Amino acid sequence: MSFNMNSIWEWANPRKFMRWTDKALPVVAVLAAVVFVAGLVWGFFFTPDDYRQGATVKIFYIHVPAAMMAINIWAMMLVTSLIWIVRRHHVSVLAAKSAASIGMTMTLIALITGAVWGKPMWGTYWEWDPRLTSFLILFLFYVGYMALWEAVENPDTAADLTSVLCLVGSVFAILSRYAVLFWNQGLHQGASLSMDAEENVADVYWYPALVCIAGFVLLFIALVLLRTRTEIRARRLHAIELRERAENA
Amino acid sequence: MIRLFWRDITLAFRSGGGFGLGLGFFLILVTLVPFGVGPDSAQLQIIAPGILWVGALLACLLSLDRMFALDYEDGSLDLLLTAPIPLEGVVAVKALAHWITTGLPLVIAAPALGFLLHLDMAAYKWLIITLLVGTPALSFIGAFGAALTVSLKRGGLLMSLLVLPLYIPTLIFGAEVVRRGAEGFLVGTPLALQAGITAGAIALLPFAAAAALRVAAR
Amino acid sequence: MIRLFWRDITLAFRSGGGFGLGLGFFLILVTLVPFGVGPDSAQLQIIAPGILWVGALLACLLSLDRMFALDYEDGSLDLLLTAPIPLEGVVAVKALAHWITTGLPLVIAAPALGFLLHLDMAAYKWLIITLLVGTPALSFIGAFGAALTVSLKRGGLLMSLLVLPLYIPTLIFGAEVVRRGAEGFLVGTPLALQAGITAGAIALLPFAAAAALRVAAR
Amino acid sequence: MPDLGKYAGDVLMAYGATFVLLAALIWRSLARSTKIKRQLKEAEARRNG
Amino acid sequence: MSFISVTDLAVSRGGLPVLEGLTFAVKAGEILVLRGPNGAGKTTLLRTLAGLQPPFAGAVTSDPDAVAYAAHADGLKATLTVTENLSFWSGVYGGGDIAPALKHFNLEALRDRPAGNLSAGQKRRLGLARLMVTQRPIWVLDEPTVSLDKASVAIFAEAVKEHVAKGGAAIIATHIDLGFEETVFDVTPFKARHDVVRNDFDTSFDDFEDDKDGAFL
Amino acid sequence: MSFISVTDLAVSRGGLPVLEGLTFAVKAGEILVLRGPNGAGKTTLLRTLAGLQPPFAGAVTSDPDAVAYAAHADGLKATLTVTENLSFWSGVYGGGDIAPALKHFNLEALRDRPAGNLSAGQKRRLGLARLMVTQRPIWVLDEPTVSLDKASVAIFAEAVKEHVAKGGAAIIATHIDLGFEETVFDVTPFKARHDVVRNDFDTSFDDFEDDKDGAFL
Ligand code: HEM
Ligand SMILES: Nc1ncnc2c1ncn2[C@@H]1O[C@H](COP(=O)(O)OP(=O)(O)OP(=O)(O)O)[C@@H](O)[C@H]1O
Ligand SMILES: Nc1ncnc2c1ncn2[C@@H]1O[C@H](COP(=O)(O)OP(=O)(O)OP(=O)(O)O)[C@@H](O)[C@H]1O
Ligand SMILES: [Mg+2]
Numbered sequence A: 001m002s003f004n005m006n007s008i009w010e011w012a013n014p015r016k017f018m019r020w021t022d023k024a025l026p027v028v029a030v031l032a033a034v035v036f037v038a039g040l041v042w043g044f045f046f047t048p049d050d051y052r053q054g055a056t057v058k059i060f061y062i063h064v065p066a067a068m069m070a071i072n073i074w075a076m077m078l079v080t081s082l083i084w085i086v087r088r089h090h091v092s093v094l095a096a097k098s099a100a101s102i103g104m105t106m107t108l109i110a111l112i113t114g115a116v117w118g119k120p121m122w123g124t125y126w127e128w129d130p131r132l133t134s135f136l137i138l139f140l141f142y143v144g145y146m147a148l149w150e151a152v153e154n155p156d157t158a159a160d161l162t163s164v165l166c167l168v169g170s171v172f173a174i175l176s177r178y179a180v181l182f183w184n185q186g187l188h189q190g191a192s193l194s195m196d197a198e199e200n201v202a203d204v205y206w207y208p209a210l211v212c213i214a215g216f217v218l219l220f221i222a223l224v225l226l227r228t229r230t231e232i233r234a235r236r237l238h239a240i241e242l243r244e245r246a247e248n249a
Numbered sequence B, C: 001m002i003r004l005f006w007r008d009i010t011l012a013f014r015s016g017g018g019f020g021l022g023l024g025f026f027l028i029l030v031t032l033v034p035f036g037v038g039p040d041s042a043q044l045q046i047i048a049p050g051i052l053w054v055g056a057l058l059a060c061l062l063s064l065d066r067m068f069a070l071d072y073e074d075g076s077l078d079l080l081l082t083a084p085i086p087l088e089g090v091v092a093v094k095a096l097a098h099w100i101t102t103g104l105p106l107v108i109a110a111p112a113l114g115f116l117l118h119l120d121m122a123a124y125k126w127l128i129i130t131l132l133v134g135t136p137a138l139s140f141i142g143a144f145g146a147a148l149t150v151s152l153k154r155g156g157l158l159m160s161l162l163v164l165p166l167y168i169p170t171l172i173f174g175a176e177v178v179r180r181g182a183e184g185f186l187v188g189t190p191l192a193l194q195a196g197i198t199a200g201a202i203a204l205l206p207f208a209a210a211a212a213l214r215v216a217a218r
Numbered sequence D: 001m002p003d004l005g006k007y008a009g010d011v012l013m014a015y016g017a018t019f020v021l022l023a024a025l026i027w028r029s030l031a032r033s034t035k036i037k038r039q040l041k042e043a044e045a046r047r048n049g
Numbered sequence E, F: 001m002s003f004i005s006v007t008d009l010a011v012s013r014g015g016l017p018v019l020e021g022l023t024f025a026v027k028a029g030e031i032l033v034l035r036g037p038n039g040a041g042k043t044t045l046l047r048t049l050a051g052l053q054p055p056f057a058g059a060v061t062s063d064p065d066a067v068a069y070a071a072h073a074d075g076l077k078a079t080l081t082v083t084e085n086l087s088f089w090s091g092v093y094g095g096g097d098i099a100p101a102l103k104h105f106n107l108e109a110l111r112d113r114p115a116g117n118l119s120a121g122q123k124r125r126l127g128l129a130r131l132m133v134t135q136r137p138i139w140v141l142d143e144p145t146v147s148l149d150k151a152s153v154a155i156f157a158e159a160v161k162e163h164v165a166k167g168g169a170a171i172i173a174t175h176i177d178l179g180f181e182e183t184v185f186d187v188t189p190f191k192a193r194h195d196v197v198r199n200d201f202d203t204s205f206d207d208f209e210d211d212k213d214g215a216f217l
């Protein structure tokens, strides 16, 4: 692997990306599997029950990482979409496309685990709590983004339109977050991760949770690399097929 | 530009109803709700602000469906793109025309419909004010959605999917102001926030919409 | 005829989503209502059956918008009119395709949305049954409305205006059955009436719609 | 297997749903990867030969 | 026996008569070419012959299931491929084989293209290929050669000739010369005189013999 | 000084190049007629010249505000009258008088008709009349004579001649002979060779000289 780092934009070269990820993907995938399994096994089998929440604290180990991923994946899509708009690097926008379905799955996982957790804790599966509600809205944004990709035939046009949507959508997602906070005070926990919080989650729960978060992040990276590689191939396949059709015509 | 504005207004009139239809939909939706929910008036009074706002929002949404699609199909959009007027201006003018033919009539009709839903007396004032402040945002956000989906056949439903989440903040603040107003609370903050959204949408979204239109024409 | 059915299904799929979009609208509508009405869950539970039915109805309505209009615009309708298949059959097949791509997914998704609105446990069964019985009527009545407005540009909103009153009986009986079911009352009569409407719509409206199409082509 | 007490159902449901969703995601990613890889290989072969 | 014949026909558009007093017949093996300036009423006449609109006066005699009509618009679905579009219509008309039509109109290379991605002339060729799969004897064609290049016009003329040679007939409105043996029918002299031709609403006023001067209007 | 010139231009449709290596220039007083069979890429080229789509490669040099474009579709609103349609476009382009255009294209008798009630050829005439009110020097026309009868074709040719006589220019794609002095440019030889022309996505694969075989794909 000889590469001279003239510019970070070189990474956006599909060929370079393919070659680099060809080597990196197996490593990341194995790492992801190990850390993911380790974190969940630790969390599920080797942590005590909470005195108040009982065994339900175990949901924490998937709920929180999934929720964090859901938000951060959208942020990543925003950045890669911007790179496409400004520098027009195909890999960038294809990465955004690949990330969307992962982000949607993460949102769904956070929603479902949250709902299941809500039953014993709040006595209801669903509550129009601000945190939950803004996740539902985020889910809609993911669905809209993916539907737009599907609906537009020309891949470059689709890339442009979805990038603009991602940009505008991000602004409105943040607006919705504040609107929703204003609308309902809610039941959900505050951010207990923050350093200055008075009452942090006890270390017994906290360390395995960190491992789980790392596992989710690694899993995301592995999947995004895999899917972006597929998208690049699909894009090239599309080009070849178009060409064949034109040659035959 | 002014030409374009008048043309859009004229077209809205000529193509069967213009002013009337957005309104008609609003009316029908608001009358459907009691059929669905049941006729209990105390019940209706509670949900009235929300239903009225949701109704106004849907009426807007449905009528903007084809804001650019018709121009795209008959070739006008290509011609407008090559014309000596900025596309951002075209979008803004069309959104404005949409607001005048749809949003404004809704504002005027809303009190009558509030009556059907037993809306609280104190809330009427706030209903009108929030609709007046909020519906322009609906038209401009809608113009963006319409521009994104202009080149797709049957884009209407996809557009709803893209636009409705963008409408949520406007809806929340609108309905919240009316509810608080009805109970005599302070409404300054949500109203100011709603006005901010409208101002932002009017200032920025024409640029996003114009970008989408240029891509679609390609 | 079977060809036409498959073509419509294929077209629904190809034009971006098919199954997904009517559903998406339903989902969004049902999520909007709490934003308008407020988050109180007891409140939501009461209005849930009505809102779900109104939502299903609107999702149907929006997606049938262009059932014939696209065929009219690109000339297919003229060609179908001169083809050796009865126009009544064409209407029935298109309405059926519409139900399969829109009504059926709504029936399947409704329970999940009922959940968001805290629908009463006992009501789920009735929600599904009434939707299953009622949505075909929505598609067939909608086909009639679409046929009436086919030749009008921007006919979408006018169509809503014509169709919604026709939807009211289906809506009333549907929501009533769910409400009664939730409270454990007898539901036989409204359910039978709703089924009657559906049967009547399927049997008779294709003829009315075909007549309207023939006139529109003239 | 740890004792999950009265919340066993909830916890297992949460884990179960997560695994199903993740498995579906991974499976679809892999399946599409294989399919596209094969199609591209065929296309490149057609082009070169 | 003629396939289609019209006697003293008047046709109208938007409630207004545009042509009147038309009488002609088309037999198997004949090609009738309609000529006339823009707005003369050719499209209106063809739509009446195809049964899409009722005659304003007079009568069209033909087997309604004998006519295949091709209009200004081609009735193509942009998202369906060329083959899908064509086999749909073939299915509707009883399931003939689409291969000959594809071959004749040089569409084989385009068979898997979505119709929306075709050029104007390619779309038109597909629209005309539809005629061949209908297997109907009378082709009623409205400016079929619009957007076609010279080679495609020749292909089309060939198709029409083959069709009539096999016992079909064709009625074609066109502004260009298609180069085959044809009967030309110029519609210009049949322009409706609006003071003479009246519709049933007008004539319903005529029943009042005692009040001819219209004073009560 | 030429009004519009293209150098080594390649144009693409749906991401695929259709024409490449085009080089020509049009000066004041010139008429350039594009020829080529259906699907050759004439429409694509004209859209690129009009600035509606970016060139795939090469460059178009022209004042972007000098081009008036007329496409396959006329951009008419069915519910507006002929006058309203025309004065709208005249307003958009700075408000020239519409009377000469109406007169030239014989539309005066139809001036208060809704455009939706016009026949195919009448619509086309109205679409062409729009060009006269734009007051722009370069006319870029895509099959302008579709649906026109012979008299209208002559009227149109007259309009083009007058326009170039007054110092304008015209680029016209057409399949028929319009009967004026013209430079004919046949696009057929410029058909893109798909193995040679590639887009930026393809070429980004080429930067790595050491790994040509693409085995890892
Ligand atoms: C559908 C329902 C739910 C959704 C969408 C949801 C969403 C979220 C989100 C977005 C976070 C923030 C993660 C971060 O800090 O970045 C979070 C954290 C958390 N959630 Fe939920 N939640 C739901 C239900 C619940 C329920 C019912 C409980 C338990 C009673 C719960 C407990 C927690 C806890 C303890 C955290 C960690 C808080 C922290 O450390 O920041 N959640 N959830
Ligand atoms: N909806 C309508 N209402 C009233 N008049 C109409 C309507 N549609 C068309 N017309 C008029 O009817 C006349 C006949 O139109 P028709 O389309 O039959 O002409 P055509 O001979 O096909 O012309 P072209 O060669 O331009 O296609 C025209 O003068 C036209 O202006
Ligand atoms: N959206 C699209 N995607 C892919 N290819 C397309 C698309 N649209 C058109 N094409 C193809 O591009 C080529 C050029 O089309 P274009 O419309 O420019 O041809 P043209 O010379 O104008 O033909 P005509 O004389 O028939 O109008 C055609 O072969 C056509 O099939
Ligand atoms: Mg005609």
Ligand SMILES: [Mg+2]
Residues within 6 Å of the ligand: E119, E120, E121, F042, F043, F044, F142
């Ligand atoms: Mg062309």
